[in-house]
Amino acid sequence: MAIEFIDDSPGITDATGFAAGAIACDIREKGTDRLDLALVCSTAPCTAAGVFTLNDVKAAPVRVCQEILFAGKPLHGFVANSGNANACTGPQGLADAWEMAQRAATATGLPASSFLVCSTGRIGRALPMPRILAGITQASGALGATSAQGRSAAEAILTSDTKPKTCTARFPWQGKTVTVAAMAKGAGMIQPNMATMLAFLCTDAAASTEFLRVTLQTANRTTFNAITVDGDMSTNDTVLLLANGASGVDLAKTPPAARTLFAQAVEKVCAALAEKIVGDGEKISKVVAIKVQGAKDDATAEKVARAIGNSLLVKSSWFGEDPNWGRILDAAGYARVGLVEEKTDLFYDDTPVLLLGAAQNQHLARWKEIVRQPRFRVTLDLRLGAAAYRLLASDVTEGYVNYNKSE
Amino acid sequence: MAIEFIDDSPGITDATGFAAGAIACDIREKGTDRLDLALVCSTAPCTAAGVFTLNDVKAAPVRVCQEILFAGKPLHGFVANSGNANACTGPQGLADAWEMAQRAATATGLPASSFLVCSTGRIGRALPMPRILAGITQASGALGATSAQGRSAAEAILTSDTKPKTCTARFPWQGKTVTVAAMAKGAGMIQPNMATMLAFLCTDAAASTEFLRVTLQTANRTTFNAITVDGDMSTNDTVLLLANGASGVDLAKTPPAARTLFAQAVEKVCAALAEKIVGDGEKISKVVAIKVQGAKDDATAEKVARAIGNSLLVKSSWFGEDPNWGRILDAAGYARVGLVEEKTDLFYDDTPVLLLGAAQNQHLARWKEIVRQPRFRVTLDLRLGAAAYRLLASDVTEGYVNYNKSE
Numbered sequence: 085m086a087i088e089f090i091d092d093s094p095g096i097t098d099a100t101g102f103a104a105g106a107i108a109c110d111i112r113e114k115g116t117d118r119l120d121l122a123l124v125c126s127t128a129p130c131t132a133a134g135v136f137t138l139n140d141v142k143a144a145p146v147r148v149c150q151e152i153l154f155a156g157k158p159l160h161g162f163v164a165n166s167g168n169a170n171a172c173t174g175p176q177g178l179a180d181a182w183e184m185a186q187r188a189a190t191a192t193g194l195p196a197s198s199f200l201v202c203s204t205g206r207i208g209r210a211l212p213m214p215r216i217l218a219g220i221t222q223a224s225g226a227l228g229a230t231s232a233q234g235r236s237a238a239e240a241i242l243t244s245d246t247k248p249k250t251c252t253a254r255f256p257w258q259g260k261t262v263t264v265a266a267m268a269k270g271a272g273m274i275q276p277n278m279a280t281m282l283a284f285l286c287t288d289a290a291a292s293t294e295f296l297r298v299t300l301q302t303a304n305r306t307t308f309n310a311i312t313v314d315g316d317m318s319t320n321d322t323v324l325l326l327a328n329g330a331s332g333v334d335l336a337k338t339p340p341a342a343r344t345l346f347a348q349a350v351e352k353v354c355a356a357l358a359e360k361i362v363g364d365g366e367k368i369s370k371v372v373a374i375k376v377q378g379a380k381d382d383a384t385a386e387k388v389a390r391a392i393g394n395s396l397l398v399k400s401s402w403f404g405e406d407p408n409w410g411r412i413l414d415a416a417g418y419a420r421v422g423l424v425e426e427k428t429d430l431f432y433d434d435t436p437v438l439l440l441g442a443a444q445n446q447h448l449a450r451w452k453e454i455v456r457q458p459r460f461r462v463t464l465d466l467r468l469g470a471a472a473y474r475l476l477a478s479d480v481t482e483g484y485v486n487y488n489k490s491e
Numbered sequence: 492m493a494i495e496f497i498d499d500s501p502g503i504t505d506a507t508g509f510a511a512g513a514i515a516c517d518i519r520e521k522g523t524d525r526l527d528l529a530l531v532c533s534t535a536p537c538t539a540a541g542v543f544t545l546n547d548v549k550a551a552p553v554r555v556c557q558e559i560l561f562a563g564k565p566l567h568g569f570v571a572n573s574g575n576a577n578a579c580t581g582p583q584g585l586a587d588a589w590e591m592a593q594r595a596a597t598a599t600g601l602p603a604s605s606f607l608v609c610s611t612g613r614i615g616r617a618l619p620m621p622r623i624l625a626g627i628t629q630a631s632g633a634l635g636a637t638s639a640q641g642r643s644a645a646e647a648i649l650t651s652d653t654k655p656k657t658c659t660a661r662f663p664w665q666g667k668t669v670t671v672a673a674m675a676k677g678a679g680m681i682q683p684n685m686a687t688m689l690a691f692l693c694t695d696a697a698a699s700t701e702f703l704r705v706t707l708q709t710a711n712r713t714t715f716n717a718i719t720v721d722g723d724m725s726t727n728d729t730v731l732l733l734a735n736g737a738s739g740v741d742l743a744k745t746p747p748a749a750r751t752l753f754a755q756a757v758e759k760v761c762a763a764l765a766e767k768i769v770g771d772g773e774k775i776s777k778v779v780a781i782k783v784q785g786a787k788d789d790a791t792a793e794k795v796a797r798a799i800g801n802s803l804l805v806k807s808s809w810f811g812e813d814p815n816w817g818r819i820l821d822a823a824g825y826a827r828v829g830l831v832e833e834k835t836d837l838f839y840d841d842t843p844v845l846l847l848g849a850a851q852n853q854h855l856a857r858w859k860e861i862v863r864q865p866r867f868r869v870t871l872d873l874r875l876g877a878a879a880y881r882l883l884a885s886d887v888t889e890g891y892v893n894y895n896k897s898e
Contacts, residue, residue: 139821140824143825207818208817208850414546414614442581
């Protein structure tokens with residue numbers, strides 16, 4: 085049985101029983117009609133799981149989602165806005181996040197505390213609540229399961245992203261079809277343990293909360309948690325997975341093979357969205373896959389990969405298409421995991437750069453070709469053990485700095 | 492008794508008995524007559540101490556300096572070149588570094604293994620040894636203790652620095668004068684545990700190796716180790732302190748007060764050079780002093796300060812003169828030291844930004860004035876304990892990224 089993958093799909097409305105409504109309520113207070121609020125709803129009750137930022141400073145909606153998920157009651161969807169992160173907004177922010185979730189429930193006529201809430205955008209500014217609450221009511225009137233409605237929801241959650249990020253994975257199971265459909269936003273503050281990134285996965289499988297949690301956490305580790313644009317972890321990072329059972333497939337009652345397929349579908353969707361997030365990082369020009377192998381243990385491998393992927397000097401040289409391997413080795417060295425220069429191999433794609441610490445300068449012309457590509461691989465073999473880690477990183481550009489001068 | 496401080500002094504020739512010679516030997520292989528090699532020599536034997544990069548990848552000259560200092564024999568000076576770091580150059584690089592030290596000894600007619608050696612510049616390229624060796628011989632013929640010779644040495648060690656960095660501190664002791672004279676270079680890879688930074692302190696006091704080591708390490712902690720430009724730690728970072736006793740003051744035989752004055756002089760010189768290094772960071776436009784206080788312990792305070800000082804988003808907003816405190820709080824939060832948003836105070840200079848987590852928006856106009864200054868302070872009070880840490884950081888500019896695209 086194969087998993088069918090649809091890139092740039094309509095997104096969450098691909099999953100049976102999920103409706104979306106997106107509207108413009110001028111959260112940015114700029115008088116434009118840009119879509120900035122999305123409501124997603126399943127009349128059938130859902131189980132759900134979430135992973136969230138590890139930042140000590142958690143935005144109000146993150147805290148509200150964690151409380152709602154902890155309560156473990158059946159859910160019916162979520163409301164998400166862009167333009168304002170509702171972070172560092174104190175008790176008022178918390179009250180506002182609760183009120184958004186509450187309004188989603190009353191507007192759809194569904195039970196209280198059955199909607200999750202996410203926000204992304206500027207930190208430290210109170211939400212324009214009257215417009216947001218009116219917007220949620222309006223969005224509930226615009227709910228529908230068409231492709232256009234799915235696409236509008238994916239658009240409404242964007243901030244500095246240049247394009248919507250959606251995909252769908254499906255697989256057949258005993259005459260039925262299980263769908264995992266998703267949308268995400270990214271762009272800045274993209275690093276360890278996610279970023280100002282929101283991702284929403286909706287599936288029409290039925291599944292236990294515990295199974296969803298394990299599946300999402302497992303997928304998250306090698307996808308959303310293994311990307312970096314700027315090394316900044318946000319206050320709002322959230323990935324949600326909702327399962328409404330509308331496909332008629334209950335993963336708690338199938339043979340293990342169905343659960344394996346489902347986990348693969350979730351991983352595929354997360355990997356595709358994570359790659360889209362890095363590829364659409366603010367003003368970036370390159371996506372580089374950093375693989376550190378031969379490490380003593382996983383933590384060591386990850387530490388070295390992140391030191392390389394977050395080095396401003398390494399990232400600047402990628403922007404400049406300069407095969408400056410000295411900066412890569414320098415960054416790996418200051419991760420201080422016991423790298424031994426004389427044991428270290430380094431490759432651009434499959435071309436040797438260092439073998440046992442010695443530069444293979446005869447390949448210089450080929451190195452230059454490789455780093456001119458929009459995507460390439462850096463493989464560092466420490467030759468100290470068997471652990472490996474893969475991190476997807478972007479370069480840093482003058483455009484990034486200019487773009488982030490002010491908001 | 493007061494310490495006299497002379498900023499932008501002639502540098503190391505201010506200390507009695509230290510001669511300098513600087514020459515151009517085209518280490519960059521660009522056919523220019525830019526000064527790129529400095530020889531510093533004291534005919535009277537010196538005790539010495541050094542602090543070095545903690546990078547796993549240590550350049551050949553760093554390894555050679557560590558071996559020579561470990562041997563503990565009397566020293567007579569050092570040779571330093573710019574344009575090539577002699578890092579990641581394998582066994583040949585190590586042999587070359589030893590040969591440079593050796594040539595300095597033979598050219599001056601002083602004992603073998605009595606010269607230290609430092610290099611800074613591009614990583615991963617073999618030194619042009621014939622020109623360097625001829626250069627050392629030539630420099631030994633140009634040795635002298637004039638101000639002009641001190642200034643030439645300070646110029647020869649520069650890489651992307653826009654200006655030489657020198658200063659001198661002196662204090663009287665029982666009719667004699669003790670001088671600590673110094674020069675440094677910085678500019679890129681400036682972060683934790685130093686950077687591609689070299690600093691040389693020469694004093695005409697006599698002192699034990701152990702006293703020099705403790706004094707230098709203590710000063711280093713709050714000066715060279717507490718600065719960041721780009722968060723990248725180099726393979727070559729070195730600070731050396733040489734003491735030749737030519738002033739006639741032997742710190743091993745004075746009352747403690749003289750040692751205290753000496754330690755203060757060393758600290759003053761290190762602090763001044765560290766500030767010059769950040770202020771002359773590659774294409775930077777601001778120097779920001781980050782003070783984290785009210786932390787549970789020193790390590791926690793330092794971790795938060797470094798998270799803020801190395802955040803690409805924070806640094807970009809400084810460049811943009813945007814008082815974006817949300818990014819500062821976000822960075823402090825992802826340091827993950829248990830920050831409690833509702834307890835946290837934040838100030839730009841002495842103006843409140845957050846008090847107990849609540850934004851003091853009535854001061855917005857003042858915040859904007861402060862962040863427009865070329866230098867300002869950010870104070871974050873966690874209100875969790877009594878520990879504090881101060882880090883001197885720069886912004887990041889489009890110019891930095893453009894400059895570092897290639898070398």
